[in-house]
Amino acid sequence: MALAGVRVIELAGLAPAPFCGMILSDFGARVIRVDRTKVTMAMDAQARGKQSVALNLKSPQGVAVLKKLCLQSDIVLEPFRKGVMEKLGLGPEELLKENPRLIYARLTGYGQSGSYAKSAGHDINYLAMSGLLSMLGRSSEKPYAPLNLVADFAGGGLMCALGIVLALLERNESGQGQIIDASMVEGAAYVGSFMWKSRSLGLWNRPRGENMLDSGAPFYDTYQTSDGKHMAVGAIEPQFYDHLIKGLGLDAASLPAQMSISDWTELRRTFTQVFAQKTQAEWSRIFDGTDACVTPVLPLDEAGSHPHNRERGSFLKDAQGEVSPRPAPVLSRTPARPCLSRDPVVGEHTRSVLGEYGFDPDHIEQLLSAGVVECNEAKARL
Numbered sequence: 087m088a089l090a091g092v093r094v095i096e097l098a099g100l101a102p103a104p105f106c107g108m109i110l111s112d113f114g115a116r117v118i119r120v121d122r123t124k125v126t127m128a129m130d131a132q133a134r135g136k137q138s139v140a141l142n143l144k145s146p147q148g149v150a151v152l153k154k155l156c157l158q159s160d161i162v163l164e165p166f167r168k169g170v171m172e173k174l175g176l177g178p179e180e181l182l183k184e185n186p187r188l189i190y191a192r193l194t195g196y197g198q199s200g201s202y203a204k205s206a207g208h209d210i211n212y213l214a215m216s217g218l219l220s221m222l223g224r225s226s227e228k229p230y231a232p233l234n235l236v237a238d239f240a241g242g243g244l245m246c247a248l249g250i251v252l253a254l255l256e257r258n259e260s261g262q263g264q265i266i267d268a269s270m271v272e273g274a275a276y277v278g279s280f281m282w283k284s285r286s287l288g289l290w291n292r293p294r295g296e297n298m299l300d301s302g303a304p305f306y307d308t309y310q311t312s313d314g315k316h317m318a319v320g321a322i323e324p325q326f327y328d329h330l331i332k333g334l335g336l337d338a339a340s341l342p343a344q345m346s347i348s349d350w351t352e353l354r355r356t357f358t359q360v361f362a363q364k365t366q367a368e369w370s371r372i373f374d375g376t377d378a379c380v381t382p383v384l385p386l387d388e389a390g391s392h393p394h395n396r397e398r399g400s401f402l403k404d405a406q407g408e409v410s411p412r413p414a415p416v417l418s419r420t421p422a423r424p425c426l427s428r429d430p431v432v433g434e435h436t437r438s439v440l441g442e443y444g445f446d447p448d449h450i451e452q453l454l455s456a457g458v459v460e461c462n463e464a465k466a467r468l
């Protein structure tokens with residue numbers, strides 16, 4: 087796999103950093119997640135392929151253990167607010183001095199500088215600060231955050247993974263590590279660059295929810311079907327819009343022009359009435375295989391069984407029978423091979439990892455008895 091042989095130390099975080107760690111693990115990296123001690127259950131729902139070491143960083147011996155792990159690793163991924171790692175004596179200065187090849191990835195909401203750098207926050211806050219949240223929401227409704235997708239994951243974990251891969255690539259030439267300052271505000275905004283750079287095209291001239299791509303246009307929206315499900319319509323170009331009108335059984339001559347914005351309300355009313363006359367399955371049979379850009383809105387537990395997704399194997403089932411998306415993108419020669427066995431128990435691999443990283447058995451026993459580390463191999467076998 088593309089990241090085979092790459093060693094990652096992921097400090098346990100909430101959602102963005104675990105996603106970044108899962109991406110690296112899916113594509114072949116060895117990801118060791120450092121959990122807190124005295125924690126019964128990891129909140130990492132993206133732990134696929136990771137190992138877990140439970141380590142108390144509030145102890146000097148714990149800090150020394152982490153330093154030794156980072157000395158023999160390629161990446162350290164930390165999910166804390168600015169200054170936390172420095173307070174622990176684990177800042178970039180210390181770790182890069184000991185391991186100049188280390189890639190030190192810092193995934194935060196606001197970045198390592200600026201007045202908000204030490205403030206708590208979550209996806210919605212970062213999305214708000216990026217400028218994008220102001221564009222999200224239907225006309226006459228307040229802005230709403232699309233789950234915690236844009237800042238936590240697209241602009242956070244995924245963007246940080248990109249930074250790590252770029253730094254790995256550069257290190258091949260320079261032999262040097264570096265610090266990655268991954269701010270979710272900036273990552274989200276960067277993902278949304280099109281919104282800034284397409285304003286000259288007049289795509290966003292109208293208030294929120296009245297533009298073509300923000301639910302203003304009737305040919306770019308969702309519609310309820312007679313069985314209470316929905317269809318998604320994305321018939322932007324005239325030639326695709328013609329297929330939409332045909333599939334709906336409407337007469338184009340009797341309708342207002344597609345781009346007559348003042349008639350969009352009437353056009354939406356017409357589409358709403360027509361879509362309500364058939365079930366989602368009936369509309370899918372009408373539109374499948376056409377260029378009308380009309381697709382069923384699939385719930386999570388149906389996406390994997392849709393014929394198209396099933397044919398591609400777009401979703402996988404792990405050893406516990408849990409369905410989730412397969413890694414993307416698909417590389418032809420070195421594709422990801424996600425681990426399908428169960429997620430690690432907190433501290434499951436402490437003893438084995440420390441042994442592999444050069445800690446002698448007596449030292450490991452001393453660390454265990456001092457509570458600096460915890461090992462839960464037995465619990466993992468239950």
Ligand SMILES: C[C@H](CCC[C@H](C)C(=O)SCCNC(=O)CCNC(=O)[C@H](O)C(C)(C)COP(=O)(O)OP(=O)(O)OC[C@H]1O[C@@H](n2cnc3c(N)ncnc32)[C@H](O)[C@@H]1OP(=O)(O)O)[C@H]1CC[C@H]2[C@@H]3[C@H](O)C[C@@H]4C[C@H](O)CC[C@]4(C)[C@H]3C[C@H](O)[C@]12C
Nearest residue numbers: 100121122142143144165166167194195206207208209234
């Ligand atoms: C996980 C579910 C989904 C959450 C998504 C949500 C929408 C997000 O946006 S997540 C993104 C959050 N932001 C960032 O990640 C940006 C960078 N990080 C930060 O800004 C901060 O970390 C912070 C604001 C997120 C948290 O601040 P906090 O003060 O808590 O921590 P820090 O300042 O970073 O300092 C860390 C301290 O910890 C010490 N540390 C770290 N590791 C160790 C170690 N190994 N040993 C010892 N000590 C360690 C470190 O030294 C620091 O100490 P100091 O402070 O002294 O310096 C979640 C959605 C719902 C959640 C559940 C729900 O809330 C109910 C339960 C609540 C309960 O409290 C917890 C369990 C819940 C089930 C909870 C679980 C999950 O969170 C959710 C499911």
